[in-house]
Amino acid sequence: MGRQYEIPVGAQHISLLEPLHFKFTTENERIVRTDANVYYVHRGIEQACCSKFKFRQVSFVVGRVCGLCSISHTTAYSQVAEKLLKIEIPKRAKYLRMLVIELDRIHSHLLCLSHVAENSGFEALFMKTMQYREFSMELLEAVCGNRIQYDFSIVGGVARDLKPETGQLILQRLKNFMPQLEELVGIYQHNWTLSLKNKGTGVLTREDAMRLNVVGPFARAAGLAVDVRNETEDLLPWKEVGFEMITDTAGDVHARNMIRLREIGVSIRLIRNIIDGLPESALLTETKAFPDGEATVRLEAPRGELFYYAKGNKTQVLERLKIKAPTFSNVAGMVHAFTGNEYGSAAAIIASYDPCLSCTAR
Amino acid sequence: MNDVLIPVILILLAPLLGGLLYGFERIVKARMQRRIGPPLLQPFYDFLKLAGKRRMMVHSAHAFLGIMHFVSLWFALAVLLLGGDLILVIFLHLLSTSLLILAGYSTRSIFSHLGANRAAISVLAYEPVLIILAVSIFMLNGTFDTAAVFTSSEPLLYKMPLAFIALLLVLPIKLKKSPFDVAEAHQEITGGVELEFSGLFYEAVYTAKWLDYVFCYTLVFLFAGSNILLGAGLLVFTFLYLNALDNSTARVSYKQMLRFSLGVAFSLAFINLLINSLT
Amino acid sequence: MNLASYRKKSPWILHYNAGGCNGCDIEILACLAPKYDIERFGMINTGNPKQSDILLVTGPVTKRSRERLVEIYAQMPEPKVVISCGACASTGGVFRGMYNCEGGVDQFIPVDVYVCGCGTRPEQIIDGVVQALAILEKKTKELEESVKLKREAVKEGHQLNRRHIADEIKPVLS
Incomplete structure (x- = not known):
């Protein structure tokens, strides 16, 4: 029994993008206990959405909940508002929403992978992944007009149309990206020192994943086949464009990396199918109704299941809006999976969870 | 006359040489990562800037230890270049490292403590190999003096190639390069022992890093003896090897590092010693 | 050749997220x-x-x-420059008036450069940092001048500490 050290990581630390505080109790640099404090970024968005903003403005506000998955938030809110308004949106709008969600997933996953590489002490791989990631940012800018805050989905449809030449540009860039993706898979899979760092660290078993109710790539790496894209068909037709579930069994950092890389491959296929089969229709369903009643929506964000609940009372302002972000479900699993690992791997494990605390705390 | 003048000039210019080497290395590293990279004189710009910052210190002993680390490292380098005792050189270098480790322990920051822990473990990993190296040189030349090595016409590389490989394996630990940069580990302990230094006092630690480069490359140069051409070749090879290794590996944990260093590098050096003493 | 003019070529950056949406942070990473x-x-x-x-x-x-935020700012040695990245760091942006938001970095620490946009583009961030360099140089000069004056004032005890710096400047020539 060695002397116990308490190592605080956060609220400002170079391996963290956001304010988040971990307190690791370590023995000979082996973690025996973890305390997490994730509520540094609580801003009070839900309350403001129900008092300050009209229901059509809220879709722009909830986009600012999180910069990485802003399209998931705006789309989920738009869908829940459309349920309250009882309108059906045009098919082209649905397809365009799926297109931007998948592009966003590519950029988010690549960012997470590069962050894992950096926190494992592999700077060159970080640079390489970030360089390959730029194509998705450029495509998102071409489609939506901005690099990170897209505001693409609005209540009733989407804000911008996809020009045919932009569609061709996307296909061209994806074709260029394919060999780069294979290169990345090769490095993440086979680099010896990276696998020393990543294999067998931060393991979450299938039983624990089930018990702690984790979602997203975190759960899929542990062998739980949970993906909202596989379960719901009513709002966005995922199966129609060829969605396919990907799972792994190891549940460690390496498995999470591989899940993310393979999901990028699926996303690329989905995007190709979406652009090839893009239906012609209007972009927006106009309505003068006010939201009424209660509704819930689930959507697969890059980090897992995103849940929206809204309640309207026939006025411009919603009565209640509730956001449950994917990272919120994962916090318990995150804290659990640290135990027994080296402190040196902790930074890589944090990055491999891909925590999004501005979603969690709102 | 000449054999004193050249080392003295080298000693005086050592920080300058080390800074240029560090700047060049940053460019090479950036190019390997497909970036443009900083200008060649970037380390000196950093030097000038750090000199102009406000002098903040944790406590005076901490700052003093940081400066003494720089001074004793320069002294060790001077002894090495002037052809002193190799064992003395290695222990002077150890002294300078332990001053920094003491500085790390003297603060209350947990990251500084962890960094000092890890720096001590790094010393444990590379120091045995260096000592075996010195003993092997003694077996061959009958003296610990580096002057004898510098002037010998037959390069050490041909006599003890295994020891050179062992040195190459422990150099990344000494220079804090990936995969063995656990003592610095920016993403884990944000620089370790350097963490609490700032301004002018950080400058001492930062410049000591350049001196460390000169020190390590001089050790590599030892293997060429008086053959300058071979020496230059060895230096270029070591430089490329270190950078290629730095850019293609992730950081391993300190336990893996210790196992590797004592298991592989130490046994290589030891086998080399056995061969030398038998023949 | 003026050596002091090379100082501004080495700005080292510290990044802190005071509760934003990660958008600007990933753009800083992209930089x-x-x-x-x-x-x-x-x-x-x-x-x-x-x-x-x-x-x-x-x-x-x-x-x-x-x-x-204030703690981190206090730990940085002078001269230092603060850049607020993005609309919400500069003014509070869309979050202004929400119950847990104070709104704007400049309410707590002095901000030198405001970078606009939601989210800021990497080009804007680089432009902001380059503007900050000029301010950094100016601050360095000011600091040097003021230190010269104040050192005279705090000779007692041969120590320069924070309390003494805040002291009233006594006339150098008596």
Whole structure:
């Protein structure tokens, strides 16, 4: 029994993008206990959405909940508002929403992978992944007009149309990206020192994943086949464009990396199918109704299941809006999976969870 | 006359040489990562800037230890270049490292403590190999003096190639390069022992890093003896090897590092010693 | 050749997210990447307040992160420059008036450069940092002049500490 050290990581630390505080109790640099404090970024968005903003403005506000998955938030809110308004949106709008969600997933996953590489002490791989990631940012800018805050989905449809030449540009860039993706898979899979760092660290078993109710790539790496894209068909037709579930069994950092890389491959296929089969229709369903009643929506964000609940009372302002972000479900699993690992791997494990605390705390 | 003048000039210019080497290395590293990279004189710009910052210190002993680390490292380098005792050189270098480790322990920051822990473990990993190296040189030349090595016409590389490989394996630990940069580990302990230094006092630690480069490359140069051409070749090879290794590996944990260093590098050096003493 | 003019070529950056949406943070990360590569200008992301010159703050200041923000600012040695990245760091943006937001970094620490946009583009961030360099140089000069004056004032005890710096400047020539 060695002397116990308490190592605080956060609220400002170079391996963290956001304010988040971990307190690791370590023995000979082996973690025996973890305390997490994730509520540094609580801003009070839900309350403001129900008092300050009209229901059509809220879709722009909830986009600012999180910069990485802003399209998931705006789309989920738009869908829940459309349920309250009882309108059906045009098919082209649905397809365009799926297109931007998948592009966003590519950029988010690549960012997470590069962050894992950096926190494992592999700077060159970080640079390489970030360089390959730029194509998705450029495509998102071409489609939506901005690099990170897209505001693409609005209540009733989407804000911008996809020009045919932009569609061709996307296909061209994806074709260029394919060999780069294979290169990345090769490095993440086979680099010896990276696998020393990543294999067998931060393991979450299938039983624990089930018990702690984790979602997203975190759960899929542990062998739980949970993906909202596989379960719901009513709002966005995922199966129609060829969605396919990907799972792994190891549940460690390496498995999470591989899940993310393979999901990028699926996303690329989905995007190709979406652009090839893009239906012609209007972009927006106009309505003068006010939201009424209660509704819930689930959507697969890059980090897992995103849940929206809204309640309207026939006025411009919603009565209640509730956001449950994917990272919120994962916090318990995150804290659990640290135990027994080296402190040196902790930074890589944090990055491999891909925590999004501005979603969690709102 | 000449054999004193050249080392003295080298000693005086050592920080300058080390800074240029560090700047060049940053460019090479950036190019390997497909970036443009900083200008060649970037380390000196950093030097000038750090000199102009406000002098903040944790406590005076901490700052003093940081400066003494720089001074004793320069002294060790001077002894090495002037052809002193190799064992003395290695222990002077150890002294300078332990001053920094003491500085790390003297603060209350947990990251500084962890960094000092890890720096001590790094010393444990590379120091045995260096000592075996010195003993092997003694077996061959009958003296610990580096002057004898510098002037010998037959390069050490041909006599003890295994020891050179062992040195190459422990150099990344000494220079804090990936995969063995656990003592610095920016993403884990944000620089370790350097963490609490700032301004002018950080400058001492930062410049000591350049001196460390000169020190390590001089050790590599030892293997060429008086053959300058071979020496230059060895230096270029070591430089490329270190950078290629730095850019293609992730950081391993300190336990893996210790196992590797004592298991592989130490046994290589030891086998080399056995061969030398038998023949 | 004036050596002091080379000082501004080495700005080391510290990044703190005071409660934003991560959007600007990933753009700061993108600045480090090969496409924008801010190491061209000698910038390093140090992650250590004691060795940094430029503090990049993103996000509206939430009630819990404001003390950390001020603490980090206090730990940086002078001369230092603060850049607020993005609309919400500059003014509070869309979060202004929400119950847990203070709104705007400049309410707590002095901000030198405001970078606009939601989210800021990497080009804007680089432009902001380059503007900050000029301010950094100016501050360095001011600091040097003032230190010369104040050193005379605090000769007692041969120590320069924070309390003494805040003292009233006594006339140098008596």
